[in-house]
Amino acid sequence: xxxxxxxxxxxxxxxxxxxxxxxxxxxxxxxxxxxxxxxxxxxxxxxxxxxxxxxxxxxxxxxxxxxxxxxxxxxxxxxxxxxxxxxxxxxxxxxxxxxxxxxxxxxxx
Amino acid sequence: xxxxxxxxxxxxxxxxxxxxxxxxxxxxxxxxxxxxxxxxxxxxxxxxxxxxxxxxxxxxxxxxxxxxxxxxxxxxxxxxxxxxxxxxxxxxxxxxxxxxxxxxxxxxxxxxxxxxxxxxxxxxx
Numbered sequence: 457x458x459x460x461x462x463x464x465x466x467x468x469x470x471x472x473x474x475x476x477x478x479x480x481x482x483x484x485x486x487x488x489x490x491x492x493x494x495x496x497x498x499x500x501x502x503x504x505x506x507x508x509x510x511x512x513x514x515x516x517x518x519x520x521x522x523x524x525x526x527x528x529x530x531x532x533x534x535x536x537x538x539x540x541x542x543x544x545x546x547x548x549x550x551x552x553x554x555x556x557x558x559x560x561x562x563x564x565x
Numbered sequence: 566x567x568x569x570x571x572x573x574x575x576x577x578x579x580x581x582x583x584x585x586x587x588x589x590x591x592x593x594x595x596x597x598x599x600x601x602x603x604x605x606x607x608x609x610x611x612x613x614x615x616x617x618x619x620x621x622x623x624x625x626x627x628x629x630x631x632x633x634x635x636x637x638x639x640x641x642x643x644x645x646x647x648x649x650x651x652x653x654x655x656x657x658x659x660x661x662x663x664x665x666x667x668x669x670x671x672x673x674x675x676x677x678x679x680x681x682x683x684x685x686x687x688x689x690x
Contacts, residue, residue, distance in 0.1 A: 491676040500680035548675035552615035552624040
């Protein structure tokens with residue numbers, strides 16, 4: 457089973473700054489199978505990025521995804537107050553199954 | 566606009582079972598695939614299982630083997646997840662999500678693009 461490890465565990469930044477979140481896989485992951493989600497307290501996760509770099513419908517262009525193989529990155533170019541949340545990477549493992557990273561909490565500094 | 570609406574919160578005794586429903590609207594149910602994901606208090610997301618109703622295909626995480634049943638009812642556009650032999654470790658918010666497949670230049674893409682509101686299941690004596 458492929459394990460996804462996200463870093464850092466917590467990222468403290470100020471509005472307007474750039475955020476870089478990492479997701480590292482224990483084995484190579486097909487880029488088309490890698491997604492990122494945002495979750496705010498008390499809410500369901502929201503799909504941000506699929507296929508490693510494609511923004512989901514309605515997602516602002518300050519969110520971007522990149523990477524391949526075992527290293528993937530979610531970048532938020534200029535943080536807005538509503539962007540402070542927990543972010544998860546996810547990979548499709550075939551036959552309807554998925555694994556998630558443990559999450560990165562993005563908090564206001 | 567596809568929407569998923571889940572059943573309400575449940576409080577269960579250890580050893581009992583819980584069945585959570587997920588009703589879809591705004592799309593063609595027969596073309597959907599569903600995923601079930603749970604989140605224990607203060608923890609991350611954990612995939613529980615999934616179903617493709619029109620193919621009658623089900624899969625679930627090995628740790629739930631023998632305890633979980635995932636079904637669907639096309640006339641009511643509803644998917645279900647039933648978890649048995651509950652323990653306190655099953656206390657969590659359970660989400661259903663549409664397991665979507667796209668086709669593009671890179672081949673097939675997979676992600677969960679629409680989510681239900683979540684169902685809180687509390688297991689307590």
